[in-house]
Amino acid sequence: MEIKNYTAPSLIFSNNKIQRKVEYFKHNLELADKAEMLKVLDTVFLTTGTVTKQFETAFAEYIGTHYAVGVMSCTHALELCLRYFNIGPGDEVITTPLSYVATANAIESVGAKPVFVDVAWETANIDVSKIEAVITTKTKAILPVHLYGQMCNMRSIQKIAAAYNLKVIEDAAHCIEGEFEGKKIGSFSDAACVSFYATKNITSGEGGAIVTNNEEMNSWLLQARSHGISSSAADRYTKKYQHYDMEFLGMKCNMSNMQASLLIHQLQRINILHARRKKLFEQYEQLLSVYEQPRFVSGSTHAYHLYSIWVKNRDQILENLYDRGIGAAVHYRPAHVMTYYKNKYNYKKGDFPIAEYIGDTTISLPLYPLLLEEEVEYVCNTLNDIL
Numbered sequence: 516m517e518i519k520n521y522t523a524p525s526l527i528f529s530n531n532k533i534q535r536k537v538e539y540f541k542h543n544l545e546l547a548d549k550a551e552m553l554k555v556l557d558t559v560f561l562t563t564g565t566v567t568k569q570f571e572t573a574f575a576e577y578i579g580t581h582y583a584v585g586v587m588s589c590t591h592a593l594e595l596c597l598r599y600f601n602i603g604p605g606d607e608v609i610t611t612p613l614s615y616v617a618t619a620n621a622i623e624s625v626g627a628k629p630v631f632v633d634v635a636w637e638t639a640n641i642d643v644s645k646i647e648a649v650i651t652t653k654t655k656a657i658l659p660v661h662l663y664g665q666m667c668n669m670r671s672i673q674k675i676a677a678a679y680n681l682k683v684i685e686d687a688a689h690c691i692e693g694e695f696e697g698k699k700i701g702s703f704s705d706a707a708c709v710s711f712y713a714t715k716n717i718t719s720g721e722g723g724a725i726v727t728n729n730e731e732m733n734s735w736l737l738q739a740r741s742h743g744i745s746s747s748a749a750d751r752y753t754k755k756y757q758h759y760d761m762e763f764l765g766m767k768c769n770m771s772n773m774q775a776s777l778l779i780h781q782l783q784r785i786n787i788l789h790a791r792r793k794k795l796f797e798q799y800e801q802l803l804s805v806y807e808q809p810r811f812v813s814g815s816t817h818a819y820h821l822y823s824i825w826v827k828n829r830d831q832i833l834e835n836l837y838d839r840g841i842g843a844a845v846h847y848r849p850a851h852v853m854t855y856y857k858n859k860y861n862y863k864k865g866d867f868p869i870a871e872y873i874g875d876t877t878i879s880l881p882l883y884p885l886l887l888e889e890e891v892e893y894v895c896n897t898l899n900d901i902l
């Protein structure tokens with residue numbers, strides 16, 4: 516199988532010149548994905564049903580966990596996991612400030628407090644050596660984020676969690692294909708949450724999933740993603756009508772057959788997509804080795820979700836790249852500099868200096884299977900020229 520849909524480079528007229536345009540991201544949905552969705556559209560059952568189940572089974576098998584539960588987003592997935600472990604008001608959850616706000620927001624949404632630990636220079640992931648210092652009697656869980664697709668040191672995190680009786684919930688939005696000591700997400704934790712958002716490694720536009728080996732948690736999640744009611748719409752549709760009960764207060768975030776249909780074939784070609792991004796990532800590394808960037812941890816497999824470098828005058832460079840037709844993004848300005856968190860917890864500049872430094876300098880360059888080698892070269896030459 517090979518990656519189809521290579522597109523000819525597009526051009527723009529900018530700075531009085533014809534220039535190449537390189538999109539920050541392009542999805543690679545193929546005919547098979549679209550056909551699978553059309554099949555669903557030709558049935559009466561658009562919401563959660565057999566196609567969702569088919570994807571969940573295949574996804575759990577790919578990850579290597581017993582269970583996968585499809586939901587509407589990784590944000591919902593994180594919140595559901597926290598709710599399952601009864602984490603709420605008065606509780607604390609340790610996490611990184613250098614993530615998309617969804618990570619801390621999920622903790623806030625259940626009424627608990629996100630307790631930030633600065634990141635490590637080498638990886639931009641949570642600095643595991645600083646976790647124990649912030650553990651209190653209120654701490655209930657550690658929520659590590661595998662930033663850009665590089666897994667945290669899950670062995671050490673698991674050890675700390677075991678010593679203090681804490682839950683571990685992974686934010687693996689960037690890390691579907693990543694591995695630590697040869698194991699994927701969900702192996703060193705209670706559960707891991709992934710995202711199928713529009714720019715993720717496989718996508719249904721919006722979507723997410725929880726993977727776990729915990730049977731009881733799986734049953735609870737299946738019920739909790741549909742309000743906590745005791746039978747699903749599919750059960751009521753396919754079997755004789757039965758009244759349902761609502762046994763606990765859940766959420767409404769079930770993955771539909773339509774979303775699942777888009778993911779089934781992408782999952783089948785996930786290794787090809789991963790290999791293609793790896794190749795482009797390595798090309799960037801070769802061409803941009805002079806710039807500061809997160810380092811690889813030996814013994815782990817990168818998911819190659821984002822390629823980021825750290826540059827001075829980042830905002831000006833972003834603007835210059837856009838002027839020259841190159842899409843780029845920022846992952847991330849840390850959560851504690853956002854107005855909501857700054858005001859609520861009185862954070863100030865210097866509280867998490869490494870996350871702040873990266874937040875001020877980081878720039879993510881285009882990285883997706885349909886990107887062409889000559890486009891990577893063009894991005895690197897343009898960047899070197901600007902700098």
Ligand SMILES: Cc1ncc(COP(=O)(O)O)c(C=O)c1O
Nearest residue numbers: 588589590615617688710712723
């Ligand atoms: C690290 C991280 N965590 C969580 C999320 C939230 O994912 P979703 O948009 O599926 O809710 C994202 C999304 O971009 C993310 O990058």
